[in-house]
Amino acid sequence: MADTLQADYDAFLFDLDGTVYHGPRPIPGAAAAIRQLRDQGAAVRFVTNNASKAPGDVADHLRALDIDATPDEVSTSAQAAARLLGERLPAGAVVLVVGTDALAGEITAAGLRPVREAGDDVAAVVQGHNPATGWADLAEACVAIRGGALWVACNVDTTLPTERGLLPGNGSMVAALRTATGATPEVAGKPEAPLFHTAAKSANASRPLAIGDRLDTDIAGAVTAGMDSLCVLTGVATPATLVTAVPAERPTYLGADLGALTEPADELRVAPQAGWDVRRDGDTLVVTGDGDPLALLRTLCAVAWDTGVTGITPGDGRAGKILAELGLPSGGRPIR
Template identity: 45%
Template sequence: MSTGPRAGLAAGSDRPPAELFDVALLDLDGVVYVGPDAVPGVPGALSAARDAGMRLGFVTNNAARTPEEVARHLTDLEVPADPDEVITSSQAAASVVAGLLGAGARVLPVGGPGVAAALRAAGLTVVERAEDDPAAVVQGYGREVGWAQLAEAVVAVRRGARHVATNADATIPSPRGPLPGNGAMVGVVRDVTGVEPLVTGKPDPAMHAECVRRTGARRPLVVGDRLDTDIEGSLRAGAASLLVLSGVTVPATLLAAGPQHRPDLLAADARGLLVPHPRVTAADGGWRCGGWVATVDGDDALELRTAPGGTGQAPGDGLDGLRALCVAAWSRPEAVAAAGGAAAWIRVRPGDDAARAALAEWDLESR
């Protein structure tokens, strides 16, 4: 594939991305780690990517921790990182607020320690209560955020403070499944006050742009697990993207993705940096990838079948059929939507047990 942006999932990559792109802009939650633990195999993969000449930048919408804390956590997970390689949404929000209100402006932080630390680093004055007359409330994720902080934010916003959210992610990944993210807490303040917040984290391009500036990247690749932040953010930043399925995005959601949420490359996890990615080509009345063919049939429904001469089992990462389904669904989104949505169900021909098994592996319904 081209080293430029938006080559598209169909184009694939004849060479491993670590050899084509100079910097990987890595999301953290769901990409490098889930909860406190590394995604299996990812620390070794990132080390190998560095050995191949790729540099790493860490771009996270999680505002709870400082860059120093994030870097220590990554290093403990055997992903050596310097604080200067970490860009958090708290830093992006602090930069935006300082630009809007000027140095020294009074700001009420809501979230983990990383929020207040970023505000102070940007030359802003941190206050603790609505009665301190903050000009803005900056709200970011924090595990200890509760009623008291949310109440202060509500009162301050009602009194005229600007409500700024570091991100609007409704969920965060965890070993127990998706849990409430900053967006859920931001929704509380928004719903009570009736004021829409200014959201500064991904998909706003400021975070990726800052990481590009710091690393001097000329051919960046955004690696993320979320369509509405990482992938859309890559599009808005003019960078290519690799979606990994180790976080919150599931195949059903990917099939239904709109144009702004469609990745250039797809992998099970960040080990996808180290391998070529197969092309999806027009063939056999549909779209073929490896041993699979996906079509939109006469009833405007998706179908997956074993390709002529194929076994339905590819020697690669096991995602070839999903790649073919994505390109088929995206080629005729209106037709698929009219049939009940790409993820409603997918047809399988009688006797094609391999296709039915593949769909079950991706938690997609077959018919």
Template identity: 40%
Template sequence: MREYDAYLIDLDGTIYQGTKPIPAAKRFISKLQKANIPYLFVTNNSTKTPADVARNLSINHDIPTSSNQVYTSALATADYLAKAATPGHQTVYMIGEEGLKVSLSDADFNLIGDDRADYVVTGLDRQLTYAKLANATLAIQKGARFIATNADTNLPSERGMLPGAGTIVQALQTATNVKPTIIAKPSLPIMTGALSRLGNPQHPIMVGDNYHTDILAGINAKIDTLLVYSGVSTPEQIQKMLLKPTHSVQNLDEWEL
């Protein structure tokens, strides 16, 4: 088996299940730490800052984590825009929450409250209003570039599967007939950004529980993948897929570095 020099690792379903820890995941991270193998937690969630995610891992899951070990779709969006934007064209109309706001502001984008923006950037927004949708729609119609942090249709919760950021994306796409550039897994921009943050390792691997986000993200980035059956995808589902993960395990205790 190839030795991997860096790991990109999903969170929900891989490291924990909602608020419930996955003990094998903690042991897996401990092995990476002891072997001094670099890793980065890569999440489609744009609502939390890396510091918030790191705090949750450290306090609630006993996995000591620093903010620079977390790469959110909000950070990936800011990195993508920083390369795409030209001087004098850095205004953003944002639909999203604190994680996205902080990432864009830290990257020196000017968040404005009307439809004169150069970019419309949307993530999950649990305070979504019609006025926000209207402003974003008008801005896109006037030529603003449409960027979506992620297109996840649902958000798992104790109550069930709630509407995700993808429902907002679909509303704007319906209103404007414009398809957005999507940043998060399984799209390529988040993987390009994450690999860059790790120094573009020679033999990285993507680890996750969801074939349609994590594993396809690795396949799209042309890197090896490890599917763990602790979350979304099942062996029966994977049998039907034309493109298979490079490796699969029932739990992360089975994985040898």
């Protein structure tokens, strides 16, 4: 029997929003998949770009969803931002916080002094997700940034997966300040590599696997960190975004959800799969065959990535039906 994906790695670095849960609602099968990893002795880490909660609160939330977790297994972008500022600023420097009290707490833990209003002594602005962020908070940050303060964003995810669908993420708020100031922040979290390296090091991992639902953060961060990755289709990524993914955002494996961890690694790899034939005909990929829809998606991604062609045409009725099931256009025009 072929080795399962989980047998090939010694640590598993999970994104949270869109991968393990949607807000207060667990994604079906996530708890069981993580429990199985622990039962086989694998190290589990939770690597999240959401800076709104402290590691202890994240662990509490996971336990409430029947997922074992401890604070030291959690790495957040708030910690990464505080670490970056602690390295760049002298002890006791004043940092204007646009975010939750948890983010302010990380700034304090880094030996810096958090404030909420702009002043002549503000050395930096740190910005993380907070559902309560409003115009007044952005106005204070705008004043400080225009005054020359260093600006660090915990992350720039434009959306946040929730049980109600995709809602504005920290990146949308960051975009507002970019427009207002003309400045660009340094980014502490994913897709930068430190979060992944820190999590893998804490697990003493020699072969970690990064798992997430976003190509521009989870998968791009894994690529930057030199790690293999599994993209799941429970959050932001779609078949269309996968087919058109740029090299820096291409996963090693593709699965429907975390149940993929128990499937054969070779069947999850983004590569031509049994049952499907995808051949290039000029500016179109012609699809024929019969089999699993995700096997077709993996095959399509492999050929599209290799050729740069994203227009798709079904070569038979079965292929057309599966392409429609995947939500992929089949008129031969390039996917935009």
